[in-house]
Amino acid sequence: MHHFLSWPYIVNYHCHSCPDCSALKGLVVPVIRNADTMNFADIEKQINTFAKKANNGSLSIDEMAGGTLTISNGGVYGSLLSTSIINPHQSAILGMHSIVSRPMVVGGNVVPRPMMYVALTYDHRIIDGIEAVFFLGRIKDIVEDPRRLLLDMSSPQVRLSKLY
Numbered sequence: 001m002h003h004f005l006s007w008p009y010i011v012n013y014h015c016h017s018c019p020d021c022s023a024l025k026g027l028v029v030p031v032i033r034n035a036d037t038m039n040f041a042d043i044e045k046q047i048n049t050f051a052k053k054a055n056n057g058s059l060s061i062d063e064m065a066g067g068t069l070t071i072s073n074g075g076v077y078g079s080l081l082s083t084s085i086i087n088p089h090q091s092a093i094l095g096m097h098s099i100v101s102r103p104m105v106v107g108g109n110v111v112p113r114p115m116m117y118v119a120l121t122y123d124h125r126i127i128d129g130i131e132a133v134f135f136l137g138r139i140k141d142i143v144e145d146p147r148r149l150l151l152d153m154s155s156p157q158v159r160l161s162k163l164y
Contacts, residue, residue, distance in 0.1 A: 018067035018087070019047050022077075023054035029087060030059055031067040068092075075099065081117040092122035092132075094139070116143065 017035035021028050030050040035043060053059045070087050075098040084093040097117045104113040118139055122132050142149045 015068055017043075018070040018090070019050070019073075021047075021051050021054040023057070025057065028054045028059055028064060029067065029070055030054070030063045031065065033066070069094065072096065075116065081119065083119050084121050086121055086123060091126050092120060095119040095121070118143070 015034075015036040017032045018029045019032065021030060030053070032038070032043060032046050032050075038046070050059065050063070053063070067087065067090050070084070070090060070093040072084055072093060072095045074082055075096055079095075079097045080100070081097055082095055084095045086093050095118065097119075099114050099116040101112040102115040103110050104115065105111075106113065118136060120132055120136055
């Protein structure tokens with residue numbers, strides 16, 4: 001992942017993921033550094049730590065700087081679809097929205113199925129469109145069947161880099 005400070009851009013060899021956290025004074029976006037090298041349990045612990053800090057107002061500027069990819073979950077607030085704006089100096093933002101029952105054609109019949117809109121906004125100067133489409137395809141596969149990510153482990157840790 002990359003981020004911009006000025007042209008030319010800075011190449012990061014790790015993904016510094018930024019989950020959005022709702023706080024009493026508004027949304028904050030702390031940075032999970034080297035998220036691609038962490039397992040799910042470690043990422044969850046870091047998110048919980050950041051959520052507590054966000055709610056008590058103790059997140060530092062350093063804890064919110066240097067991210068490469070923001071992950072926004074508007075679905076928990078009922079959002080059906082939005083197109084997010086990339087945070088300054090980052091390469092992309094992934095917006096995940098509510099899962100709702102929608103009519104789908106399955107085997108020639110219209111049946112209700114759970115569906116979620118996912119939107120990826122990215123800087124085309126540093127992310128090629130085909131890579132973005134592949135990334136969204138992997139997200140779709142994982143959301144539809146999370147076991148795919150867990151069963152496709154090539155190392156003891158399940159890594160965020162499996163998404164790419």
